[in-house]
Amino acid sequence: MSSMREGTHTVIRREDYAPPAYLIDTVDLTFDLDPAKTRVLNRMRVRRNPEAPVQPLRLDGEELNLARVLVNGAGTSFKMDGGQLVLESLPDGADPFELEIFSTCAPAKNTQLMGLYVSQGTFFTQCEAEGFRRITYFLDRPDVMATYTVTLRADKRQYPVLLSNGNLVESGDLEAGRHYAKWVDPHRKPCYLFALVAGNLVHREQKIISRSGTEHTLQIYVRRGDLDKTEHAMNALMASIAWDETRFGLPLDLERFMIVATSDFNMGAMENKGLNIFNTKYVLASPATATDTDFANVESVVAHEYFHNWTGNRVTCRDWFQLSLKEGLTVFRDQEFSMDMAGSPSARAVKRIEDVRVLRTAQFPEDAGPMAHPVRPDQYVEINNFYTVTVYEKGAEVVRMMQTLVGREGFARGLKRYFERHDGQAVTCDDFAQAMADANPDSELARLLAEFKRWYSQAGTPRVHASGQHDAATRTYTLTLSQSCPPTPGQPVKEPFVIPVTMGLLGADGRELPLQLEGEAQHAGTHRTLVLTQPSQRFTFVGIEQPPVPSLLRGFSAPVILEQDDSDANLLTLLAHDSDPFNRWEAAQRLTLRRALAAVRAPGPVQADVLDTACLDALRSVLRHPELDAAFKELVLTLPSETYIAEQLDEVEPQRIHAVREAMRSQLAHALHEDWVWAYEQHKDTGAYRPDPVNAGRRALAGLALYMLCLAARDNGNPVWPGKTYQRFKDAGNMTDRFQALQALVGSGHALAQEALQRFHAQFQHDDLVLDKWFALQAGQPDRGGHVLPLVKQLMQHPDFHLRNPNRARSVISTYCHSNPGAFHRSDAAGYVFWSERVIEIDAFNPQVAARLARALDRWKKLAEPYRSAAREAIARVAAHEPLSNDVREVVTRALA
Numbered sequence: 001m002s003s004m005r006e007g008t009h010t011v012i013r014r015e016d017y018a019p020p021a022y023l024i025d026t027v028d029l030t031f032d033l034d035p036a037k038t039r040v041l042n043r044m045r046v047r048r049n050p051e052a053p054v055q056p057l058r059l060d061g062e063e064l065n066l067a068r069v070l071v072n073g074a075g076t077s078f079k080m081d082g083g084q085l086v087l088e089s090l091p092d093g094a095d096p097f098e099l100e101i102f103s104t105c106a107p108a109k110n111t112q113l114m115g116l117y118v119s120q121g122t123f124f125t126q127c128e129a130e131g132f133r134r135i136t137y138f139l140d141r142p143d144v145m146a147t148y149t150v151t152l153r154a155d156k157r158q159y160p161v162l163l164s165n166g167n168l169v170e171s172g173d174l175e176a177g178r179h180y181a182k183w184v185d186p187h188r189k190p191c192y193l194f195a196l197v198a199g200n201l202v203h204r205e206q207k208i209i210s211r212s213g214t215e216h217t218l219q220i221y222v223r224r225g226d227l228d229k230t231e232h233a234m235n236a237l238m239a240s241i242a243w244d245e246t247r248f249g250l251p252l253d254l255e256r257f258m259i260v261a262t263s264d265f266n267m268g269a270m271e272n273k274g275l276n277i278f279n280t281k282y283v284l285a286s287p288a289t290a291t292d293t294d295f296a297n298v299e300s301v302v303a304h305e306y307f308h309n310w311t312g313n314r315v316t317c318r319d320w321f322q323l324s325l326k327e328g329l330t331v332f333r334d335q336e337f338s339m340d341m342a343g344s345p346s347a348r349a350v351k352r353i354e355d356v357r358v359l360r361t362a363q364f365p366e367d368a369g370p371m372a373h374p375v376r377p378d379q380y381v382e383i384n385n386f387y388t389v390t391v392y393e394k395g396a397e398v399v400r401m402m403q404t405l406v407g408r409e410g411f412a413r414g415l416k417r418y419f420e421r422h423d424g425q426a427v428t429c430d431d432f433a434q435a436m437a438d439a440n441p442d443s444e445l446a447r448l449l450a451e452f453k454r455w456y457s458q459a460g461t462p463r464v465h466a467s468g469q470h471d472a473a474t475r476t477y478t479l480t481l482s483q484s485c486p487p488t489p490g491q492p493v494k495e496p497f498v499i500p501v502t503m504g505l506l507g508a509d510g511r512e513l514p515l516q517l518e519g520e521a522q523h524a525g526t527h528r529t530l531v532l533t534q535p536s537q538r539f540t541f542v543g544i545e546q547p548p549v550p551s552l553l554r555g556f557s558a559p560v561i562l563e564q565d566d567s568d569a570n571l572l573t574l575l576a577h578d579s580d581p582f583n584r585w586e587a588a589q590r591l592t593l594r595r596a597l598a599a600v601r602a603p604g605p606v607q608a609d610v611l612d613t614a615c616l617d618a619l620r621s622v623l624r625h626p627e628l629d630a631a632f633k634e635l636v637l638t639l640p641s642e643t644y645i646a647e648q649l650d651e652v653e654p655q656r657i658h659a660v661r662e663a664m665r666s667q668l669a670h671a672l673h674e675d676w677v678w679a680y681e682q683h684k685d686t687g688a689y690r691p692d693p694v695n696a697g698r699r700a701l702a703g704l705a706l707y708m709l710c711l712a713a714r715d716n717g718n719p720v721w722p723g724k725t726y727q728r729f730k731d732a733g734n735m736t737d738r739f740q741a742l743q744a745l746v747g748s749g750h751a752l753a754q755e756a757l758q759r760f761h762a763q764f765q766h767d768d769l770v771l772d773k774w775f776a777l778q779a780g781q782p783d784r785g786g787h788v789l790p791l792v793k794q795l796m797q798h799p800d801f802h803l804r805n806p807n808r809a810r811s812v813i814s815t816y817c818h819s820n821p822g823a824f825h826r827s828d829a830a831g832y833v834f835w836s837e838r839v840i841e842i843d844a845f846n847p848q849v850a851a852r853l854a855r856a857l858d859r860w861k862k863l864a865e866p867y868r869s870a871a872r873e874a875i876a877r878v879a880a881h882e883p884l885s886n887d888v889r890e891v892v893t894r895a896l897a
């Protein structure tokens, strides 16, 4: 099986890191591009690494056909060992020598989309993490940095555009209708940042002058016909460049910055130096085809990849265990960028809430499951399995806590120190934390650095238990915070974490109280950060007349589970008054979650009245609130997800959770009917489409209202709202309104849904990204008597379904297995059987996509019977399959352990 790695199942350990035996200073690559057989001539200047013991040179290679190896122009002996090319008789001494390797590869047959591949007639590369070895023999590790010269030769008519990193220095015609382009990248880089693109593409171009007065050319390359969908990405790129200069003093260091879009891509996007390659999903956006969420995602992914130019490219990772050094930091930066772009405090909070939702529904389960790993993992079998929410999103939370501990200015200072020390180097997470601490010597971070760094080394989500005691006689309030962290694979016992707990105290009337700790000369305002470092600590506030309402972990100041058994009355006070919008939202979540859990745990059939009047009234007053933003209201009125509810339980009955949440939705739909009508009417018109947070928030609320109105209509048979929804679907002036209306019809199971789906397909059948939505909407719809799985199978037979296209495969299969628990967890096990078949089927041609899908049953051990046994059987079936990629094997082996 060609896609399976040789030399299976070796565990790579962080502690085994050793510097490379050789260094490669320059690389000169010549490509003769041909889909069937591309010839690659690789000429390197290599020398022994003075810092490493003398040993043979072992070059990584995968699925290459080796033709010739020359050292200083002469043939040399070599051997092959587990895919590596081993050179033993190399020149002695410290002098550099020239190593020339000639090999070929087959891009058209590359279905893994790693290395050099062809997508819709265009050549693309993806080298992170270990794809460069599929292009040529190399020291494929991030601490080997070289300058690259790249010559591309290809048929001129089929591949008029030839791109690589850096600057175009030469181009021209060759014989037989071919042409060439020569690119030189002046920046030293690890090979995972190498890229080339060759094809028939068009581009949008923008010249900008940076602060220092230098001109830069920005380009976005897409397929003919997509150019009108690139304006938003270009604006996002310009905004990102300006933001990084203003906020962190980091300028664009390139004359030319290019983005290229491809519809076949395993991940979101890739930060290749000066030549970012993107999944079309995160570049293309037009009001008619993209939703507000798509617009926001394009903005943040463009920013993310651009920010990598400093955090990742100028300073890179020493080894792949340090991945969060660049990813956690860069996610933090793109989150901050999006918040700064959002503007108002309320819009910032909305972004924060959305980010925390991702953390809780994806990262917390990861941290509690078989794939749990520290932000800086200690071992892996397949590094691609560690591009995770833990490395990315929890990694970003770790960086955010540093900012909380040193302040915004202190953080900017720390980043400056980091670049002063490490520009041009391949470094570790320790180096980053050290620079932060050294730039802020008087901070809590510097004082507690060793303890703080446990966030990098210990897996698992810490639990913080909070309890308060008011003493009327001494007018004090004592808050006791204690922490613990459950065992994770390989880590039975955890040391205490450094946990910043940002907080406030409210009076019963909702007013914020001044916060003065015992022993302090004066109060420190009404909002402050306590730092929990011990297993248990007490904080005594003075001058507190009445029992206060604590508002803890404001802004979600640490990635922990806060356990606080305060009264409903307290939660209602927070929901009505907290000055911290995050905690206001959180109060509503906790109120509804509490009721959901009670209903799930209660004996007997699920009751219709899960939510009580007080809770419904509170939600109504948020919906009707004269001052709160629509976007915020939409978040408050959205119930905790089934996945989040499941995470709170020791034993999970997915069908019961689904039934309870559906009952709650239906209750909300009926009890607030008049309010939904009002909300819809008030927010349905947003004028000319603009994707800004205010307008997007109005559309989000109108969309939720419409959904609720269709849900209510389903129960009472009233055709008015479905009719209006269908009308809105037809008349919508933008994709957000149109898709929300379609969602409301499909989600409520209305008869008009079929007609609407057909119409939508006919209208957008030539737009892949819109079709992905069409597929996903159907695969993700609420299950009614098990109808979704047969539908999913039917969708896979649709002429527009293409299993080998990752976006399309995910739109149907991952949506069903990962995002539709009520439909996936079937008591007849058919969902799991389907899952195991698809994992095996996809693994045969794309292990990365298969391994992500394989994660859908991570939490099987929590399932109640009969789900649990059926899930174990399905996982075991995958594990027993031969052959299996390292990617999938690692996931299923850990799941069964």
Ligand code: ARG
Binding pocket: 126, 128, 129, 266, 267, 269, 270, 271, 304, 305, 327, 384, 387, 848
């Ligand atoms: N570094 C890319 C990013 O911006 C992700 C690339 C991951 N690719 C992979 N094959 N694992 O986050």
Ligand code: ZN
Binding pocket: 304, 308, 326, 327, 330
């Ligand atoms: Zn990244």
